[in-house]
Amino acid sequence: MPLNLPDLNLSLYSIPKNGSTTLWMWGYLLQTGEECEKDIYANGWMFDGPPEAESLLVRRDPVERFISGYRNSRDKRGLEVGFSEFVRRFPELMASNREWAHHFRAQADFFPESPLRGGGIMFLTCSC
DSSP: OOEEEGGGTEEEEOOTTTTHHHHHHHHHHHHHSSOOOSOGGGOGGGSOSSOOSEEEEEEEOHHHHHHHHHHHHHHHSOOOSOHHHHHHTHHHHHHHOHHHHHHTSOGGGGSOSSOOSSOOEEEEEEOO
16 A cells, blocks of 8 residues: 555555655644654554555666565564575475565565556656
8 A cells, every 4th residue: 555645635655665764754844844753653644545646656776686685584574594594494484484575575575556547647757
C-alpha cells in the first residue's frame, strides 16, 4: 500500500532496502510540515485510501539490494552467519524469519497492482 500525500497528489510506494525509511520521513515532513519524532512506520496516516494520481517508486540494483539486506540482517536483526552460508541457506533462513523475508521480497511485489487514476508511475533508481 502507498504512503499517500494528497496535498501533492502523490503516492509513494515503499520497497524495503530502497531508501524507504528516508522516503517516508520526507513524505511525512511534506504532508505534515513536521519532522517525525517517533517510529515512522507507526503512523496510521500512511495507508489512507486509493493511490493518488501520480506515484513514485524507488528501485535499486537487485545485487546491491541483496547485499544491503544481508548486512542489515547481520548488523541490526541478529543474523549470525557469514555471507556464503547465508546464500547457501537463503530459503531456510527466509522461511524461519518473516521480517527478513519481507526485506528480501522481489521489488516488483511492491508495485501497484491496479492502474492508477489518471496519472502514471515515476521511477527513481538509487545507488544506496
